[in-house]
Amino acid sequence: MTAPVMFCYAHPDDETFLSAGLIRTLSDQGFPPALLLATSGDAGHKNGAYRDWTREELGALREQEMAVAAQVLGIADVRFLRLPDGRLQETDEALFVRQVAEAINRMQPAAVFTFPPDGGNGHPDHRAISRIVSKAVTEGHCGSVRRLYYVFSDSLAQEGRIPAVKIDTLHLWPDKADALRAHDSQIEAIRRYFGDLSLCLPERRYEAFALAWEDGAWWPEKTERQALEELGLPLS
Template sequence: MTTSVMFCYAHPDDETFLSAGLIRTLSDEGFPPALLLATSGDAGQKNGAYRDWTREKLGTLREQEMAAAAKILGIADSRFLRLPDGRLQETDEAWFVQQVAEAINQVQPSAVFTFPPDGGNGHQDHRAISRIVTKAVVEGHCSSVRQLYYVFSDSLAQEGRTPAVTIDTLPLWPIKADALRAHDSQIEAIKRYFGDLSDCLPERRYEAFALAWESGAWWPEISETRARASLGLPHPVIPEQSG
């Protein structure tokens, strides 16, 4: 079976923070996914040696860091819209939807992954790309897409939603840690989120994703076995209770 998956996020490193384990698993199964990033991350935190860099220089660096992380994770295709970092909500919506739809249609994925509506952490750029990707998919601008997944979040749990796919990153932690290290300009923020990257039992060990939309239906009931099969993933492994 052949499948095609595309991840649509706001900044370089979003893909590794939220879905490195899933991305690498897809690649290892023979289905390397594509990635669309709305910005180059030029307004990101400036850590250490990068503290005095201009936004233009930082954006160029973060695209280079993204290329290194993509190689580690097995991403087949990385592309940038290069929209203003931190100001995605100001972008003309119709034009933004068109740009996202064109990028998706060039890849022709059957499934698209993005942030939940609240962005997961309330970040305005995260909320904006979630809204635009959702409109592009559910309004019929991307004919190949049959499934839309949201990164699972506390807000989705509070709505009574449940993950369709959960990835235990522990077996893949050395790979995820290497991809995180590739985003060196953001390493201080990364370590605040994940802790010491050398730990063998990582903080935020699991990645989880909810199936928000499938073939015209919102929030369809789906087993993890069927969700994984539709994406080309191996059968689910029951997570350990500790960790």
């Protein structure tokens, strides 16, 4: 099986928080992407009815929740590495790179999306998956991948980077909200970030991504129009 685009994140729900609009847009255009998650999220928040669940129970539940969210967003394939949640930075680097590269190579994507180097919010797992995906892609382990994108962050803006892809989620919000609701075990954290899911908050409306690497070159200069064309997306 192949997918033209692959998203590589740390936990179930990362894909919806950061890129549900882009994922849904790709799927609607006939390019359903694949998703690789390093963990099952078994160290995640335990709210409501899930407070007394074991890590094993929570991890199994979050994989089930991810399957529902994937159906909502039109994700073609979801794979889990099932590495230790909260301790990705302790994983043997060579093994981690090999596992990520194998997962990417099974899908043969031309473009890969992941966290920026600082993880966006500093989360150690986010930083770890960003580092490992970047090594797998840029050091020649994933021959099909021509472009690596980072979720846009304040740290990238401070470096003078600009988004290559920006998605307005306003018209896609019902799907994004439904995918967020699918991650019910994490709903308290989700509501703290997004508020009332019946509304699209102005500060959560856009998803943005920087083109970090292309065909061996870091930080290529591309217009948003060029980046959208290469992803097969409608031009803004």
